[in-house]
Amino acid sequence: MPDFDFAQPTSLNEALELFAADGEVRALVGGTDIVDQLKTGRRNADMVVDLKRIPELQRLEIEADGLHIGAARSLTDIAEFPVVLSDYKGLADSSVLVGSWQIQNRAGIGGNVCNAAPSGDTIPALLSHETSAIVASSSGRREIALSDFFAGPGQTVLQKDEILVELVLPPIPDDSASSYLRFIPRNEMDIAVVGAGSFLHLGSDGAVQKARIALASVAPTPVRARAAEGVLEGNVLSDELIETAAVAAVEAATPISDVRGSAEYRRELVKVLTRRTLGISRDRIVG
Amino acid sequence: MKHISITVNGDQHELLVEANWTLLETLRDHLRLTGTKEGCSNGNCGACTVMVNGRTANSCLVLAAEMDGNEITTIEGIASQGKLNPVQEAFIKDGALQCGFCTPGFIISATALLQRNPDPSEEEIRTRLAGNLCRCTGYDKIVMAVEDAAAMLRT
Known part of the structure; x- marks a missing residue:
């Protein structure tokens, strides 16, 4: 591995000062992406800043405005958190799909988000829950809708001096549920050929009050399938409506052909996985 | 060099480590605990699995500098008092x-x-x-x- 300096701040202010310095400063939480990227030269660093010991970045709690998850909190902790298991099931689904158990024990959710892989498994689940990213720099804080957070493969809108502090998932209403699933040709330990997450909220008349669908590995960034959401909202949920939405979801996909699958295959997978995630979310509401 | 204090298989170690040393190379090359193996070096194969504070981790993807104050268990620490687990x-x-x-x-x-x-x-x-x-x-x-x-x- 190339040489770099290392710091382990215990407060956010201390960390923000480090990120305000010149040179390439890289955040490390679990290290499961960045250490490999440093070893192979896919990213470089003059300084690596371990953010795990900043209490604010380890938050995992429910507040009036929703679920707060610190950027350094491990995927294992998130997947085992009771409120995630009951109310944010799509996030629980996706957290146990990232790498292996060893990876989930170390990897922080902020790392999965900021690594900004088009295939990042937690991202569609977070997008379907309309997650906000709370970002800080030495000059202040800002809130960014996660749907505006990604700029391209491996790229986010974070400025050089900014840190992702936490993610906030709004409270969920009754009669709502989420799910995430992906297709890989193996059982475990692979990168999504396509991933699809959904959130559904049904009214008492059976009509869809809100639908959110997000896709992985079909565009330069994870994307919302807004046309499919529009197909669902205001209409009574049925198998036929889900099928129509699944077809509409393909409009959001601009996939490439690569070793994991052709563009045509991925478009077909978008249809199949959107249908399935909507079915799972519906079943979870009905119970 | 960074000073770290870690517990490995119950033994306390005070070490000076470079920022770019992995936990794996620190265990194998500096503490001579060669039971932990290096396979792929990128978190896929699990040959380097150790426990950090009771949880498994790929030691090839952990920096030794991260480990200050942590408890690490390697394969050498799995048997107790000469009895296999x-x-x-x-x-x-x-x-x-x-x-x-x-x-x-x-x-x-x-x-x-x-x-x-x-x-x-x-x-x-x-x-x-x-x-x-x-x-x-x-x-x-x-x-x-x-x-x-x-x-x-x-x-």
């Missing part, structure tokens, strides 16, 4: 290895699994061990050994 016994009894290179990592992962759930289903065993690759056995004997170790632990 039930996972080790079961791996021997069931012949759950051939070349043996992946075995330390499997034993660490299986031990962590049984600490969390003393009666895992076959599916849970296979899922929790998915981050450990074995190119010899075809996995069936490994799964069988973990089931046998679980039975030993429950009696």
Whole structure:
């Protein structure tokens, strides 16, 4: 591995000062992406800043405005958190799909988000829950809708001096549920050929009050399938409506052909996985 | 160099480490604990699995500098007072290895699994061990050994 300096701040202010310095400063939480990227030269660093010991970045709690998850909190902790298991099931689904158990024990959710892989498994689940990213720099804080957070493969809108502090998932209403699933040709330990997450909220008349669908590995960034959401909202949920939405979801996909699958295959997978995630979310509401 | 204080298999160590040393190379090359193996070096194969504060990790993707104050368990710390742990016994009894290179990592992962759930289903065993690759056995004997170790632990 190339040489770099290392710091382990215990407060956010201390960390923000480090990120305000010149040179390439890289955040490390679990290290499961960045250490490999440093070893192979896919990213470089003059300084690596371990953010795990900043209490604010380890938050995992429910507040009036929703679920707060610190950027350094491990995927294992998130997947085992009771409120995630009951109310944010799509996030629980996706957290146990990232790498292996060893990876989930170390990897922080902020790392999965900021690594900004088009295939990042937690991202569609977070997008379907309309997650906000709370970002800080030495000059202040800002809130960014996660749907505006990604700029391209491996790229986010974070400025050089900014840190992702936490993610906030709004409270969920009754009669709502989420799910995430992906297709890989193996059982475990692979990168999504396509991933699809959904959130559904049904009214008492059976009509869809809100639908959110997000896709992985079909565009330069994870994307919302807004046309499919529009197909669902205001209409009574049925198998036929889900099928129509699944077809509409393909409009959001601009996939490439690569070793994991052709563009045509991925478009077909978008249809199949959107249908399935909507079915799972519906079943979870009905119970 | 950064000073770290870590506990490895119950022993306290004060070390000076470079920022770019992995935990794996620190264990193997500086503490001479060579039971932990280097396979892929990128978090896929699990040969380098150790426990950090009771949780499994790929030591090839952990920086030693991150570890100050942490407790690490390697394969050398799994047996206690000269007595193999039930996972080790079961791996021997069931012949759950051939070349043996992946075995330390499997034993660490299986031990962590049984600490969390003393009666895992076959599916849970296979899922929790998915981050450990074995190119010899075809996995069936490994799964069988973990089931046998679980039975030993429950009696």
